[in-house]
Amino acid sequence: MKRSLIKAALCFLALTPVVNAQDVRTLEHFESEYVDxxxxxxxxxxxxxTDKNMSYPVLYMQDGQNVLNDETAMDNTSWQAGRTALDLIKQDKIGPVxxxxxxxxxxxxxxxxxENAAQYLTDSEKKQVMELxxxxxxxxxxxxxxxYxxxxVAELKPYIDSHFRTLKDAKNTAICGSSMGGLISMYAAFEYxxxxxxxxxxxxxxxVFFDNNDTNPAEAIRKYMEMHVPAPKSHRFYFDLGTAxxxxxxxxxxxxxxxIMExxxxxxxxxxxxxxFEGEEHNEKAWRNRFDKALLFLYKSDQ
Structure with a gap:
């Protein structure tokens, strides 16, 4: 009994938001029944x-250690997503999010x-994914x-909606990522x-792999997409790439x-x-430089 109480107390403390000077609340150890x-x-x-009567749309982003803070980001270069959002909000180009x-x-x-695209992979390709x-x-x-x-959907979003003033409906809920994070962001909108x-x-x-010697994994994802595209009247998608x-x-x-989308x-x-984006590479610096394009498109009709 004591152990259960101690564990519950530790979980509560871990999920008590830590406030820092950059208007960021940190949930240090968010536990899940499904993933680590x-x-x-x-x-x-x-x-x-200061405005306690206002609720806000929410953007969920993958690879979170690279999103807001240079100190935690790969190569100490983050997207500086908060700074970009703040600039666009101050310019009245997007609403607060x-x-x-x-x-x-x-x-x-x-x-x-x-995951639902894995049914179209060969056994050898599945093995390669596991090796990676x-x-x-x-x-x-x-x-x-x-x-994930x-x-x-069942754990993090309900917590965010119950602890912050959010607009909870799909119209006001977006998701974003880069590289593999882009794949799971697409998948989230297609599955939910x-x-x-x-x-x-x-x-x-x-x-999926790191060359084009085996294009079947990409075809597997497209087969999945063909059968699960959300209704265009209610959804919006942004994709981009560099060339380097x-x-x-x-x-x-x-x-x-x-x-497929067309x-x-x-x-x-x-x-x-x-x-x-001609000449742009596959790294946080490149994504930071064009994150404003994604934000502007995702929220362009919300003003």
Whole structure:
């Protein structure tokens, strides 16, 4: 009995938001029944504390340690997503939004792969995915994309909605990521269209592997997408890519995804935007430099 009480107390303390000077609340150890625990940072827009009558849309972002803070980011270069959002809010280009930055774990590759696309992979390709995950430090041996989405939808979002002043409906709930984070963001909106109405993928890692020698994994994802595209009247998608480093492999795949979305009723510059940034590489600096484009498109009609 005492152990249960102690564990409950520790969980409460771990999920008590830690306030810092940058309007970010940190949930240091968010536990889940579906995936491993992780840190979650919540960036609050200006006037959140002074205007208690206002509620806000929410943008969920992957690879959270790279989203807000240079000190925790890869190569000490974050997206500076809060600063970008703040600039656009002050310029009245978007309305205020809460950003929820979800840190990744060593299971990132398995959590971010669209699990329902795995049925179209060969046994050899499934083995390669597991090997890539092991290189990242994972000790899991199964795909975790569906479990990760259950964590988002059934655990994290209810917590955020109950502890912060949010607009809870799908119209006001968006999701975003880069590389594999772009894949899982697409998958979230496709699997839970009643939860997420907007999604963005920067340098989305369509090939799955790190070259174009085996294009079947990308085709597996497109087969899944063909059968699960959300209604274009109620959803919006942003995708982009560079042309250098890993992004050099993406353009043909992105064009085929664009064709799927067009056939499904999405229109470029209306409820869909796909862009190419010449010479841009596959890194946080590149994504930071164009994150404003994603924000502007996701929220352009909300003003």
């Amino acid at each position: 625990a992780r840190q979650v940072d919540v960036w609050l827009p200006p006037n959140y504390e 809460i950003i929820v930055a979800i840190w990744n774990t060593p299971d990132r590759f398995l959590e971010y792969f669209p 995950a092991q290189k990242d430090g994972s000790n899991k041996k199964q795909f975790l994309g569906d479990e 989405l259950k964590f988002l 269209p009643e939860v997420f109405s907007k999604a963005a993928g920067l340098s989305t890692h369509w090939p 480093s890993l992004d050099q492999y993406y353009e043909d795949h992105q064009q085929q995804v664009d064709a 056939r499904s009723g999405y229109a470029q510059n209306d409820n869909y935007l796909s862009q190419v």
